[in-house]
Amino acid sequence: MLPGGHNPLHYHINYSETFTANEGNLGVGLGKRGKKILKSGESYTVVPYKHHYFFNPTDKEIKFKIELKPGHEGFENSLRIIYGLAEDGLTNRNGIPKSIQNKAILACMGDVNLPGFFSLIFPLLRRIAKKAAASGDKQRLVDRYCL
Numbered sequence: 001m002l003p004g005g006h007n008p009l010h011y012h013i014n015y016s017e018t019f020t021a022n023e024g025n026l027g028v029g030l031g032k033r034g035k036k037i038l039k040s041g042e043s044y045t046v047v048p049y050k051h052h053y054f055f056n057p058t059d060k061e062i063k064f065k066i067e068l069k070p071g072h073e074g075f076e077n078s079l080r081i082i083y084g085l086a087e088d089g090l091t092n093r094n095g096i097p098k099s100i101q102n103k104a105i106l107a108c109m110g111d112v113n114l115p116g117f118f119s120l121i122f123p124l125l126r127r128i129a130k131k132a133a134a135s136g137d138k139q140r141l142v143d144r145y146c147l
Contacts, residue, residue: 001026001062006055007095011048012111015068015075018045019054024062027055038064051115077146078110084145104128105138 009029019028021038028036028044031051036044046052056062068075081102085091090098097103106112108129113122132138 001054001056001064003056003059003061007053008114009051009053009116010112010114011051012075013048013113014111015070015072016045016047017052018043018067018069020065020067022063022065024056024058024060026062026064027057029053029055072111075110075112077142078106078112081109081141081145082106101128101132101137102141105132105141109138 006027009032019026019038020043021040023040025040026038028038028046029052030036030046037057038044054064082091082095082097085097085102086095090102092098097106104125105128107114107122107125113119129138
């Protein structure tokens with residue numbers, strides 16, 4: 001992860017995430033205020049429903065591992081798709097898909113839930129994702145970036 005890199009505050013319902021810093025320090029934000037800095041070799045597990053995010057607190061590139069328990073194919077595919085979309089120029093500079101449909105597909109596919117205001121619009125995102133699945137757009141993303 002590049003210096004300053006991060007993802008938004010979110011939570012998962014179906015799996016826990018264990019973060020392990022491999023090279024450099026990894027920041028794990030817990031809720032809106034708590035933060036934990038993992039040194040190389042250290043791990044931390046975030047349980048389902050716990051609001052969290054991760055970030056690079058340094059001025060150097062870092063490497064880390066994330067382990068999901070139980071495994072979650074949708075999350076793995078959502079990562080493949082997001083990196084593919086970024087490579088194709090279809091995300092903003094923070095790696096967020098430009099298309100609302102792709103945002104909806106990836107959030108639902110990966111069990112990524114956003115707290116606060118975004119929880120109010122999640123039913124709409126679910127509808128958009130369901131429509132994308134019915135039209136074949138979700139499968140086209142999987143076919144392009146995951147196979």
